[in-house]
Amino acid sequence: MHEWALAESVIVTAVDEIKNNKLKNISRIQVKVGELQQIDLGIFRFALENVLKSYALGMDIENIIVETDKSVLKCKVCGTEWSFSETLNRLQDDETEAIHFIPEVAHIYMRCPSCKSPDFDIIKGRGVWIDSIEGET
Amino acid sequence: MHEWALAESVIVTAVDEIKNNKLKNISRIQVKVGELQQIDLGIFRFALENVLKSYALGMDIENIIVETDKSVLKCKVCGTEWSFSETLNRLQDDETEAIHFIPEVAHIYMRCPSCKSPDFDIIKGRGVWIDSIEGET
């Protein structure tokens, strides 16, 4: 349910966009949801819808496009690339739960599948990002 | 003259490429030299040529392409982008000299031209990078 906090951040960013760019409205928001954070898309959409109302953004929920983004992790030691879903089955429930809150703790619970290093970059698919916001002036 | 050390690193990387990929030879190396580090291109080329010989790489210096890369610095506080050359005239000689050795000390001597923050990313044009190495198998 902390998906709510992230949904709220998306809407607040849209509200700020209107203010900062003197827009009439926001017509479309493209949101990327990274695989690593394991966002519950149902809850996230539900939250987006409700927060949207409470901020009176006058925007249809249908115009918020939410897409999931596969993760790419890349080892800084040996260069191997892999994705969260490939190694998910090696994780305990409380470990995936911790990654759900703070994706960076992946460095605590995950290792490079080739060389076992915890020193990898999260190249892609970390958490919630806004790909684009479109509005009318 | 510490350009020599950087030139050597380029040639050693090429030698490693041959070994790691079992190449017959290296036909072409594209090197990018970032504006921030203020590499002396004359010395750098001279060093490349000499190091090339001493490593008996059997490669013509003409096939090492060296291009300079304009720098892009971007403020993490206000988002302003600028380049090293734009603000160069505000620096003392010993400051540019220090940046020549360790480009990161730019954060000590340079500030965002808009908000004066030292908290900026060096997006592009930092130091010596290899853009591509081509070889024959």
Add this chain to the structure above:
Amino acid sequence: MMDPRLGIINKRLENVKRIIAVSGGKGGIGKSSIASITALCLSKKGYKVGLLDLDFSGPSSHIILGIEGVYPEEEKGIIPPEVYGIRFMSIIYFAGNNPSPLRGNDVSNAIVELLAITLWGSLDVLIMDMPPGIGDAILDVIRLIKRMEFLIVTTQSKVATEVMKKEVKMLKELGIPIVGVLENMRIRELSSVEKEIEHFKVPMLGAIDFDTIFEDTIGDVDKILESGFAKQLQKIVYNQFT
């Protein structure tokens, strides 16, 4: 690409009256002891206090206060558990007792995430226990949090003083408010700290003596409050908050 978390951080902190980072550049000067026991003293006095441990490599506030077995609640965000009246947030809820090999970029991302999802509610003061150094953590709280204030800790040691002066110099240049400088672990009466910071025009908050029994009180709040350390700190803190 936009990071939606950045825009919500100051909203999350809008009902927090003061936000004070306990910092000092150097490690091992007593930042965590001072941050956590300041929170404790203020809570005892009836203030609504939050404590955020931002030292992900060496989280210490929970060790000092003996906090164990609590966990945040997940609601429309995460709600820090209240311990001794302190709303306490730390990476340990997610990292446990494991080593956290995080690079600066990960530290930065994790700090942004924590600030974006933690629901502090209304607080009189939020104390942040900072890691050593002037790296990602300090640069991020400066860039992300309006109304950020710094309480600077140092010891008499030449090494600590030099590092502290660099941090003060940076904060002054950036116009960030400094509550003052607190000298810790004083062994000698004659201290050079006050003289060293004179030209910065930053208030000297006082000094805490080196307390040979302090270490034995760690982890036990009742014992801590009886220590010379806590008694001296309490005086300094109450001076600032009344």
Add this chain to the structure above:
Amino acid sequence: MMDPRLGIINKRLENVKRIIAVSGGKGGIGKSSIASITALCLSKKGYKVGLLDLDFSGPSSHIILGIEGVYPEEEKGIIPPEVYGIRFMSIIYFAGNNPSPLRGNDVSNAIVELLAITLWGSLDVLIMDMPPGIGDAILDVIRLIKRMEFLIVTTQSKVATEVMKKEVKMLKELGIPIVGVLENMRIRELSSVEKEIEHFKVPMLGAIDFDTIFEDTIGDVDKILESGFAKQLQKIVYNQFT
């Protein structure tokens, strides 16, 4: 895109017999004191020694050894100046006494640059004075330098011990050689450090007492060598190097 510097680092160190990082996770436990005075003791004994200060936020080795007014020579790389027989390299040559607000990624890049351009020549041992934490600096020396060894410093303090154990756990997991654990600032005979690290099967190198006059010797090599600190450290160091 390839970083040509990565491939040359081990070549730059090929004539260095041992490379030892003085680390410990926690700040203020005496890493810099131990690193710099270990270098001093070994140099006095006739070993060829290098000292590399990798704590860019709070460089301290030069303060402890009183190194001032020297600068590296630029040749086919940079050659560290020799002070007290120690080849000494530090960010201070380039940063001066200014605050260094570097994020982790910058720290990482600067470390790679220093390692790629510094010509150490032949050395019996290169000592690295590490920053606190298990962030960019430690992850980089581990990934970049073959033959890296760690000397782990801690104090009896609960806070320091907990952080130290995390670092040891990580190094053991990665199979990085640990020279041993050195307890510093011992106040009580009865110490729990040895017991705390028992199950890691890491050698206990010894203990250095809390030395109330050590601070006054800082910056003056002759005085340092007369201190109780240096005498105890010297014994431990010579044990390791003969």
